[in-house]
Amino acid sequence: MTGVRQGDPVSAAIPVPDTGPVISVRDLQMRYGSVDVLKGVDFDIQRGEVICLLGPNGAGKTTTIEILEGFRMRSGGHVNVLGTDPAQGDEAWRAQLGIVLQSWRDHGKWRVRELLAHLGRYAEPYRRPYDTQELIDAVGLTEHAEKKISSLSGGQRRRLDVAIGVVGRPELLFLDEPTAGLDPHARREFHDLVHRLSDLDETTILLTTHDLDEAEKLADRILILAGGRIVADGSADQLARQVSRDAQVRWSRGGESFVHATEDATGFVRQLFAEHGEEIADLEVRLASLEDTYMAIVHGDKSPDHESAIARFGKAQQQ
Numbered sequence: 001m002t003g004v005r006q007g008d009p010v011s012a013a014i015p016v017p018d019t020g021p022v023i024s025v026r027d028l029q030m031r032y033g034s035v036d037v038l039k040g041v042d043f044d045i046q047r048g049e050v051i052c053l054l055g056p057n058g059a060g061k062t063t064t065i066e067i068l069e070g071f072r073m074r075s076g077g078h079v080n081v082l083g084t085d086p087a088q089g090d091e092a093w094r095a096q097l098g099i100v101l102q103s104w105r106d107h108g109k110w111r112v113r114e115l116l117a118h119l120g121r122y123a124e125p126y127r128r129p130y131d132t133q134e135l136i137d138a139v140g141l142t143e144h145a146e147k148k149i150s151s152l153s154g155g156q157r158r159r160l161d162v163a164i165g166v167v168g169r170p171e172l173l174f175l176d177e178p179t180a181g182l183d184p185h186a187r188r189e190f191h192d193l194v195h196r197l198s199d200l201d202e203t204t205i206l207l208t209t210h211d212l213d214e215a216e217k218l219a220d221r222i223l224i225l226a227g228g229r230i231v232a233d234g235s236a237d238q239l240a241r242q243v244s245r246d247a248q249v250r251w252s253r254g255g256e257s258f259v260h261a262t263e264d265a266t267g268f269v270r271q272l273f274a275e276h277g278e279e280i281a282d283l284e285v286r287l288a289s290l291e292d293t294y295m296a297i298v299h300g301d302k303s304p305d306h307e308s309a310i311a312r313f314g315k316a317q318q319q
């Protein structure tokens with residue numbers, strides 16, 4: 001398979017290799033003035049993966065994404081995105097990317113439908129764009145399709161940002177805090193859209209968020225950037241097990257509540273039922289949440305450079 005779907009009237013699109021990572025980053029460094037923000041970032045992202053990049057304010061998430069998008073020149077290291085160094089990416093390469101920045105403040109005089117149709121036509125030489133109405137419905141802007149963009153609310157504007165990012169059915173989608181400002185309903189619709197893009201179109205998605213629930217719901221894999229490096233890399237479950245191998249088992253019996261931490265939750269629950277049978281109520285087994293994990297990895301370590309966090313937690317993938 002290539003990046004172009006069968007039957008597409010596309011001649012200029014560049015074929016995307018089937019194998020190998022879609023994004024490969026080695027020893028990425030970024031220095032602003034005398035401050036080293038990225039001190040040697042390494043990761044790979046495979047086709048179809050949904051990756052959440054987490055990290056405290058100022059950790060360098062936007063910087064990393066902008067380097068991958070070709071918007072920012074790195075100070076050092078190697079980066080390959082869809083077979084190309086982003087610093088040398090041409091128009092055909094760029095057409096494979098969908099980009100949702102933290103905030104677009106442009107196109108104010110256009111109307112929603114008009115702009116999406118226009119951007120779709122712009123993508124046509126390279127990709128098979130979304131049908132405009134289908135896209136408007138998918139991002140929940142049906143009732144606002146004829147409105148001027150300057151008159152949209154913040155959340156509606158964010159939905160439009162997402163629509164602009166995906167209109168060309170990108171091979172690879174970058175989303176920088178896509179749900180900031182969205183209400184819970186819009187947030188859920190956005191999550192559905194991400195699942196659809198990932199499951200149906202096999203879009204590779206890299207997103208940043210400060211919402212750990214969102215990361216847990218969406219991510220196949222989580223990368224945590226802190227102190228200029230990736231300090232954790234793995235699924236939410238893999239990371240949780242690195243922080244604590246214990247699960248918490250909670251239950252009640254005869255009106256009294258109990259809690260027990262154990263590495264073998266299944267064995268413990270089996271024993272509990274063998275001893276007390278139907279007296280057991282309100283049983284709950286819980287691993288560390290992503291929030292517990294994140295706090296332990298990013299804030300549990302007092303050293304400012306997070307070196308010992310790296311030493312302690314390493315990377316789940318390498319386990």
Ligand SMILES: Nc1ncnc2c1ncn2[C@@H]1O[C@H](COP(=O)(O)OP(=O)(O)OP(=O)(O)O)[C@@H](O)[C@H]1O
Pocket residue numbers: 032033037055056057058059060061062063064
């Ligand atoms: N153009 C620039 N010139 C100088 N410093 C910059 C520039 N852009 C970003 N920085 C600094 O680099 C650091 C990383 O910024 P960046 O926006 O990449 O972080 P972030 O992880 O995306 O943060 P947030 O979660 O707050 O969005 C910050 O300290 C920021 O002030």
